[in-house]
Amino acid sequence: MSQPQRPLSGSPQRPLSGSPLWEVFVRSRRGLSHTHAGSLHAPDAHMALRNxxxxxxxxQEGVSIWVVRAGDVVASSPDEKDAFFDPAGDKPYRHPTFYEVPDEVQHL
Amino acid sequence: MTTTTEVDLDVATYCLRLGDDALVLAQRLCEWAARSPQLEEDVALLNLALDLLGQARSLLTLAGVREGRGRDEDALAFLRDEPDVVNLQLVELENGDFGRTMARQLLVAAYAVPLWQALCASTDADLAAIAGKAVKEVAYHLDHARSWVVRLGDGTEESHRRVQAGFDEVWPYGFELFEVDPLLERLIARGVAADPAALQQVWRATVEEVLAEATLVVPETGWRPTGGRSGAHTEAFGYLLAELQHLHRSHPGVSW
Known part of the structure; x- marks a missing residue:
């Protein structure tokens, strides 16, 4: 299996501080998704979670945290941006904008 | 105005002791600001310090109320001289290297967890309320100290050597955690204070378990320095107190 093309943030796996880089995802409330919050250095997963x-x-930004080693994140490349994302640009019919939402429908 | 009773004065002194422990350790941990091994650890250590400062504020405020002499948290924190500050010597010990700081953190946190757990059931409702908040904070402090002690002890040859040296240095000061005097006996009998005898068993079990996991040895020493509760301090304490108090003393009543 090939290595990830580009580690997120492009940093080397072991920077000068001696600890690998971790990406942090925080869920702010029950029912919401984990959202990328930032990154940090930590020697292992246990300490990464605590950091x-x-x-x-x-x-009080969160009720749940995920940490992922930055090197394990496979990210799309800016060079491929056109091929990846532009084709979706002229397909407005994929947006659910062509029907009326009844007033009675809530939580949509 | 209500009359101050003997019990009030005892509780005031007890709160002062616990409050001074928290205040002085917070001040020591603040010395790591911008000097930690990692940026992440800088924030972690100052988070611990902020928890402790919050505990100190609540405890000193309560001490001032029970004492009934009109002293607030600032008066107690900033306007007492060294012989009137009654923290344990363990918390005032100089940070040394990161290993020694973590050794001290483990000894304090392994005591703070059963202490605040016990005080959640204190017959003094105000003290029990403070305990209810502190107990969650110190659980994290213990987790933090345990995590680092295990990693340093079971880490490299140098980290093992340094954290073991840290334990050897701070260990004798741990005995003072469990001393009992007449005031404490009175408060234990009333169900206000936690009984150090019970705390010591939990403390010892926790510390020994962590040291074993960290491949460190429990130091053996017959030396038992003491005196913090009666205002006797180590040589380094005067400098800590000067740094803690000078702003307030130079500019009385100063605020943000």
């Missing part, structure tokens, strides 16, 4: 708690949930 994430200290860095990204200081102001």
């Amino acid at each position: 994430a708690r200290d860095l990204y949930t200081r102001r």
